[in-house]
Amino acid sequence: MQEIYLGDCLEIMQGLKENSIDMIYLDPPFFTNKRHSLTSRDRKSHYSFNDIWDSHKIYAEYILARLIEAKRILKDTGSIFIHCDKSANHILRLVGEEVFGEENFLSEIIWFYKRWSNSSNNLTPNHQSILFFSKTKEYKFNKIYTEYSETTNIDQILQKRSRDEHGKAIYARDVDGSIISSDEKKGVPLNDVWEIPFLNPKAKERTGYPTQKPVLLLDRVIEISTNVGDIVLDPFCGSGTTLVAAKLKGRKFVGIDVSQEAVDLTKSRLETLVKTESALLNKGRLSYINVDEKSLAILSGLDILPVHRNAGIDAILKRNYLSKPVPIRVQREHETLSEAVGKLSAAAKRKGAEIAFLVATNTEQDLFDFKVENCIVKIINSPALEINAVIEQQGQANKSRKTDILTRTG
Numbered sequence: 370m371q372e373i374y375l376g377d378c379l380e381i382m383q384g385l386k387e388n389s390i391d392m393i394y395l396d397p398p399f400f401t402n403k404r405h406s407l408t409s410r411d412r413k414s415h416y417s418f419n420d421i422w423d424s425h426k427i428y429a430e431y432i433l434a435r436l437i438e439a440k441r442i443l444k445d446t447g448s449i450f451i452h453c454d455k456s457a458n459h460i461l462r463l464v465g466e467e468v469f470g471e472e473n474f475l476s477e478i479i480w481f482y483k484r485w486s487n488s489s490n491n492l493t494p495n496h497q498s499i500l501f502f503s504k505t506k507e508y509k510f511n512k513i514y515t516e517y518s519e520t521t522n523i524d525q526i527l528q529k530r531s532r533d534e535h536g537k538a539i540y541a542r543d544v545d546g547s548i549i550s551s552d553e554k555k556g557v558p559l560n561d562v563w564e565i566p567f568l569n570p571k572a573k574e575r576t577g578y579p580t581q582k583p584v585l586l587l588d589r590v591i592e593i594s595t596n597v598g599d600i601v602l603d604p605f606c607g608s609g610t611t612l613v614a615a616k617l618k619g620r621k622f623v624g625i626d627v628s629q630e631a632v633d634l635t636k637s638r639l640e641t642l643v644k645t646e647s648a649l650l651n652k653g654r655l656s657y658i659n660v661d662e663k664s665l666a667i668l669s670g671l672d673i674l675p676v677h678r679n680a681g682i683d684a685i686l687k688r689n690y691l692s693k694p695v696p697i698r699v700q701r702e703h704e705t706l707s708e709a710v711g712k713l714s715a716a717a718k719r720k721g722a723e724i725a726f727l728v729a730t731n732t733e734q735d736l737f738d739f740k741v742e743n744c745i746v747k748i749i750n751s752p753a754l755e756i757n758a759v760i761e762q763q764g765q766a767n768k769s770r771k772t773d774i775l776t777r778t779g
């Protein structure tokens with residue numbers, strides 16, 4: 370089954386058979402009270418849809434009618450995911466509970482992403498919500514597991530847990546009091562905060578459709594709630610993200626949208642499936658944290674911002690110099706001064722810096738001298754190097770004083 374309908378999803382759903390759909394994901398207008406418009410990347414198409422409402426009541430009634438139909442066509446083992454943000458989260462939760470029952474509300478998934486914005490006088494919005502309801506208690510749910518966090522200790526992974534008489538979590542012990550090993554280690558069951566990057570403007574997957582969601586987000590929704598061959602419905606399919614994810618995962622799908630442009634775009638996306646992978650998800654956030662802790666410790670006390678993902682710069686000063694950033698690098702243990710200067714100088718120039726500081730940590734000199742004139746990099750000694758140098762000098766001075774006295778008295 371691969372159907373895409375043009376029309377109001379209420380009418381189209383009314384024409385669908387009851388108990389026929391395994392999962393519904395809907396990303397309806399959010400009550401943003403805006404008209405959303407965008408132009409495609411090739412500038413050939415202009416997409417827009419209306420999200421302007423006279424009142425909360427009218428919006429709630431609009432959603433209610435559609436959720437009632439959604440429930441009718443869902444199988445008893447089915448579930449529904451309602452995408453929203455803070456504008457209508459409260460309304461959709463109440464309407465959802467009205468239709469599916471409070472007891473069938475399962476989770477509020479927080480889709481978390483990093484996005485820079487200059488939201489004035491308020492917190493930057495970095496998440497949206499997906500309300501997860503089942504039709505009955507017999508719903509399908511595929512457990513998926515994620516990596517253990519870096520704070521999990523090895524005992525927590527290797528040892529079986531149980532509860533004591535007060536309900537407190539303890540390590541399980543056998544009759545002899547020995548610790549029992551845990552069963553197969555699968556990882557940590559997926560939680561309800563999902564960090565999935567927002568589609569960046571250059572992502573291949575981006576179509577230019579306003580409010581387009583990433584395929585990776587729908588991947589996860591589909592994975593936890595359906596199996597291969599199941600039928601997924603998106604009644605507000607927009608650019609067709611859910612259908613693309615469903616097709617890639619071997620699910621059948623039905624999409625509906627009132628807009629002709631949305632339906633055309635969905636059809637074309639289904640012909641050439643594009644999914645933008647996320648390096649952040651594949652490699653993990655920790656892989657980006659490549660600041661050198663030892664170097665940062667040396668810089669402590671300075672008013673700096675640590676820099677990640679840059680091979681030449683460890684930090685930048687919070688203050689600028691000649692309106693340009695001031696990069697800093699700490700010389701690594703096995704790095705000669707000229708290597709360190711070279712890396713910092715190249716990276717600093719790329720950032721348009723007028724001055725940069727290298728903190729020297731060892732006196733190992735290069736085989737060849739480097740030119741410091743005209744170089745934007747200024748070299749200063751680390752406190753350890755400075756102290757050692759002073760002690761060395763002092764030692765030398767003492768030695769020569771003693772030799773001097775001996776020579777004179779001898």
Ligand SMILES: C[S@@+](CC[C@H](N)C(=O)[O-])C[C@H]1O[C@@H](n2cnc3c(N)ncnc32)[C@H](O)[C@@H]1O
Nearest residue numbers: 377378396418581582605607608610626627628
């Ligand atoms: C938030 S967008 C969906 C975006 C989609 N999830 C994506 O990734 O591209 C909402 C969509 O609902 C459609 N829409 C609005 N009212 C509708 C209705 N009554 N029936 C069907 N579609 C509707 C709009 O045309 C718009 O494409």
